[in-house]
Amino acid sequence: xxxxxxxxxxxxxxxxxxxxxxxxxxxxxxxxxxxxxxxxxxxxxxxxxxxxxxxxxxxxxxxxxxxxxxxxxxxxxxxxxxxxxxxxxxxxxxxxxxxxxxxxxxxxxxxxxxxxxxxxxxxxxxxxxxxxxxxxxxxxxxxxxxxxxxxxxxxxxxxxxxxxxxxxxxxxxxxxxxxxxxxxxxxxxxxxxxxxxxxxxxxxxxxxxxxxxxxx
Numbered sequence: 001x002x003x004x005x006x007x008x009x010x011x012x013x014x015x016x017x018x019x020x021x022x023x024x025x026x027x028x029x030x031x032x033x034x035x036x037x038x039x040x041x042x043x044x045x046x047x048x049x050x051x052x053x054x055x056x057x058x059x060x061x062x063x064x065x066x067x068x069x070x071x072x073x074x075x076x077x078x079x080x081x082x083x084x085x086x087x088x089x090x091x092x093x094x095x096x097x098x099x100x101x102x103x104x105x106x107x108x109x110x111x112x113x114x115x116x117x118x119x120x121x122x123x124x125x126x127x128x129x130x131x132x133x134x135x136x137x138x139x140x141x142x143x144x145x146x147x148x149x150x151x152x153x154x155x156x157x158x159x160x161x162x163x164x165x166x167x168x169x170x171x172x173x174x175x176x177x178x179x180x181x182x183x184x185x186x187x188x189x190x191x192x193x194x195x196x197x198x199x200x201x202x203x204x205x206x207x208x209x210x211x212x213x214x215x216x
Contacts, residue, residue, distance in 0.1 A: 007194070012075075017202040019040040050068055051067040085123075085124055120139070124140065134178055146160055
């Protein structure tokens, strides 16, 4: 394969780009589980906030239900076949407080040792073509996947809802393209998104807008 895999944005509305491979590769600081070019998106309101600030956001954990993205529909970014669906992982409380984040960081190594599912949480894997590459959408809300293995999907089809399962400090969607689902040897594949001006990788902190929500 030459060039990046070009995708549609997998959501409606406004989302802030985090952990972008436009800033660095590997984007998440590791190539483990084919994540070298992975990217995260956090839904935000018109003020650029993922959730209102309160005393809890300063010193404690927060309920995921209070975040803009929690429960937002996640869409297929490309045509393909559903190869894997993993569900049943809990949605964690959000941690924006430095105090809460410190405790979470101390458990990072133990999550990594439990393997791919412990990090990805609830997720859907789409196979773009027989033998790969594959697209992973991770951290889905528990109970939200709306597809089954073997389903054919088109761009824009609903796959599930944004959650905070797996290795997640607040509700967001993690998206990556990898060459295989043999996660121990998977390699990341470069990606790009159809954005105004042509396909590219959004910059770290850039707010991108997906397709209009139904009724808009």
